[in-house]
Amino acid sequence: MQNNKLFVFLAAAIGLLIVPLFVQQLGNGPVRILDLALLYVMLALGLNIVVGYAGLLDLGYVAFYAVGSYMFALLASPHLSENFESILAMFPGGLHSPLWVIIPLGAGLAGLFGVLLGAPTLKLRGDYLAIVTLGFGEIIRVFLNNLEHPVNITNGPRGIGQIDAIHFFGIDLGKPLEVFGFTLPSVTLYYYLFLALVVFTVIICYRLENSRIGRAWMAIREDEIAAKAMGINTRNLKLLAFGMGATFGGVAGSMFASFQGFVSPESFSLQESVMIVAMVVLGGIGHIPGVILGALLLSALPEVLRYVAGPLQEMTGGRLDAAILRQLLVALAMIGIMLSRPRGLWPAREHGKGAPQPVSK
Amino acid sequence: METFLQQIINGLVLGSMYALVALGYTMVYGIINLINFAHGEILMVGALVSWTVVSALADTGLPGWALMLVALLCAIVVCTLLNFAVERIAYRPLRNAPRLAPLITAMGMSLLLQTLAMIVWKPNPKPFPLLLPSVAIDLGGPVITVTQILILVITVIILGGLLWLVNHTKLGRAMRATAENPRVAGLMGVKPDVVISATFVIGAALAAVAGLMWAANYGTVQHSMGFMPGLKAFTAAVLGGIGNLAGAMLGGVVLGLIEAIGAGYLGDLTGGVLGSHYADIFAFVALILVLTLRPSGLLGERVADRA
Numbered sequence: 001m002q003n004n005k006l007f008v009f010l011a012a013a014i015g016l017l018i019v020p021l022f023v024q025q026l027g028n029g030p031v032r033i034l035d036l037a038l039l040y041v042m043l044a045l046g047l048n049i050v051v052g053y054a055g056l057l058d059l060g061y062v063a064f065y066a067v068g069s070y071m072f073a074l075l076a077s078p079h080l081s082e083n084f085e086s087i088l089a090m091f092p093g094g095l096h097s098p099l100w101v102i103i104p105l106g107a108g109l110a111g112l113f114g115v116l117l118g119a120p121t122l123k124l125r126g127d128y129l130a131i132v133t134l135g136f137g138e139i140i141r142v143f144l145n146n147l148e149h150p151v152n153i154t155n156g157p158r159g160i161g162q163i164d165a166i167h168f169f170g171i172d173l174g175k176p177l178e179v180f181g182f183t184l185p186s187v188t189l190y191y192y193l194f195l196a197l198v199v200f201t202v203i204i205c206y207r208l209e210n211s212r213i214g215r216a217w218m219a220i221r222e223d224e225i226a227a228k229a230m231g232i233n234t235r236n237l238k239l240l241a242f243g244m245g246a247t248f249g250g251v252a253g254s255m256f257a258s259f260q261g262f263v264s265p266e267s268f269s270l271q272e273s274v275m276i277v278a279m280v281v282l283g284g285i286g287h288i289p290g291v292i293l294g295a296l297l298l299s300a301l302p303e304v305l306r307y308v309a310g311p312l313q314e315m316t317g318g319r320l321d322a323a324i325l326r327q328l329l330v331a332l333a334m335i336g337i338m339l340s341r342p343r344g345l346w347p348a349r350e351h352g353k354g355a356p357q358p359v360s361k
Numbered sequence: 362m363e364t365f366l367q368q369i370i371n372g373l374v375l376g377s378m379y380a381l382v383a384l385g386y387t388m389v390y391g392i393i394n395l396i397n398f399a400h401g402e403i404l405m406v407g408a409l410v411s412w413t414v415v416s417a418l419a420d421t422g423l424p425g426w427a428l429m430l431v432a433l434l435c436a437i438v439v440c441t442l443l444n445f446a447v448e449r450i451a452y453r454p455l456r457n458a459p460r461l462a463p464l465i466t467a468m469g470m471s472l473l474l475q476t477l478a479m480i481v482w483k484p485n486p487k488p489f490p491l492l493l494p495s496v497a498i499d500l501g502g503p504v505i506t507v508t509q510i511l512i513l514v515i516t517v518i519i520l521g522g523l524l525w526l527v528n529h530t531k532l533g534r535a536m537r538a539t540a541e542n543p544r545v546a547g548l549m550g551v552k553p554d555v556v557i558s559a560t561f562v563i564g565a566a567l568a569a570v571a572g573l574m575w576a577a578n579y580g581t582v583q584h585s586m587g588f589m590p591g592l593k594a595f596t597a598a599v600l601g602g603i604g605n606l607a608g609a610m611l612g613g614v615v616l617g618l619i620e621a622i623g624a625g626y627l628g629d630l631t632g633g634v635l636g637s638h639y640a641d642i643f644a645f646v647a648l649i650l651v652l653t654l655r656p657s658g659l660l661g662e663r664v665a666d667r668a
Contacts, residue, residue, distance in 0.1 A: 057461070120653045127396050130464075131599055132652055134592070135645030142642045270588075274468045281465045320480060327476045334469030335451055342458035 020191045024184075031187040035259060037300040038194035039252050044279040044295035045201045045288065046248025051277065052286030053214055054241035055221030057130040059273050060117065060137030064110040064246040066144060066268035068253025070154060071106040073263045076164040083152045099168045102254055110250020111243045113140075118242035122235055137273055144265040159264025166193065166258045173258075190259055197255065201248060205288050208244075217241055218286075275330070282337050284344030293346050298333065302326040367503040368625040369618065374509045374578065376617020377516035381571040382594035383601070383609040384523060385564025391540040391604035392560050395452060395463050399470035401591015403444055403565050406474065407436040407572025408582045409482050412489055425492035429573070436569040443474075444565030445558055453554070471588070478584035486583040489576040512574045519570065520610055523563070527606060532559060540604065589641070593620075596648045602661020611659060619643050 023030045043065060050058045074080055075097040081088040117136050121129055148156035165174025165186070173189045208214040216237050219227040228234050257263050275298060283294020306322045313321050320328075337345060382404055389397045411432035418428055451466040493511065497504040527533035535556045538546035543553040575590065576582045593616060601612025624640035651658065 120649060123656055124652060128652060131595060132649055135648050139642045139645050142639060146638055278465055281461050285461065324476055324479055327472060331469045331473035331476055335466045338462045338466045339454055342455055342462035
């Protein structure tokens, strides 16, 4: 049994490592889809800490993603030095902060925002919390959209471009890399970086799930008053859940910024938050393999459908283009999967008692 | 002072539309504890159906008020049928499922309705014709248009009617009983499923009215127009104390006033640093403040914990 598990594990690891090598033969597009799917896995796992473990429904998660993205964009693009004399004077060559500065900063700032959001909402539960977090996400988006006047910080709806690619140990992920006479394009390099981060995230999530903290979160999710009575510090733990979830969002955001080379408020709409919540819930809330499945399904499948949308578009006289088809399918998936499997596609086995139950009135 | 009074008028008009939509949210929430995210889309469908009817009948030479009446009737019929179907398809099968499941189907429904509207009506914004004379009545400084007066009058009539319905009719009593406890209400001979359907139908009719008003007041319709009003209306419902009809009305009006006055004065107050495009955040800042200080909303008695 133990051997069998190890075998599956090794096979999966090798599979994940060589997949992009085959996919890249098809061009950069498909690898990009894989990359984005991995980012969504990371986001969904981060949100799963808040929603799945601690039971706090957060509809403003994309705000932290945005904070991480803009943090990276500001510190690794010419934008700041173009708009502020003093920064230009300090860094004549423009800001090109190294990864080791940006990631902790992005993660830390996003985590701080998470705690800031958590603090006033501690008393709230369920739907009230959902609507407050949703409002918080919108507030952040309004600011991103408008903070270009009187001082231009975010460049408003036009967004920030020319963001550096990630570079570390002399490797620049923005350029193709020769390894043993084999060329790895930039997107494949990003794939490996994202894969490493996802594996790291999964390990943290597994460790959390079985730790004292994770168990305390689940106790709060099941019955907050009972948890409090057992001596659990619900305030600190809820703040910690918000903070940790947000941190993952921030890291994923900074990765996104460097991967795209461009950020704008459009990428951080409420629709995006809803999509991430849907990934978590559709996959199987609180269950790591389920959440990963949900994220892969909702992020990669619609992109793949883009390629087959051509004939459909012709059939419907151009009314049903790829973007609309994608939305339609995502909407139908959200409704269809919930109707047939209200606990998600791959729920945790013990989740029968774990899922948040309707309030019996 | 003149700007102030003008913004009060604008705020009341905006607030009354919020209030109409908020009532739909609050009734549904009161009975089945569900944030019906698709409710804003009902407003959008109402507005787009009205637009279709009005443009189809534009050449018949009917007077503006008649066109509006026909459009309103069509919008109400389509929206009530639609919301009835939405409840049947997306919410009823999940009555006993984990709480998040119907919330996700509600979000899916919202996305689905928007997408379908985009396919049916094309994504481009469409101008909504002016149906009522565009005379602005001078109130000694601030002005008010005929459309705005009509919006206020209709809202007051509808709100009065709804309060009467809930407090003095059999259906209203059944609704209150179901909101209190569906199982016991069932034992008393109330059919919860019928009551819930009725709630969705009434809510949809109110949203249809609000949709036409929105279109007539702002002069453009689009598939994405329902989302923000829907969100704001839910915020209004929470502000007033969710599940409470009078609260939803008060919340709607308060929110409308906050937004209008905020948008009008923010630029002056902050010396031009923040402009009127920040108006959208007022709703959410107000929401966070109210929920922090008074988690049950302005008129609510329930504790936030129940949600």
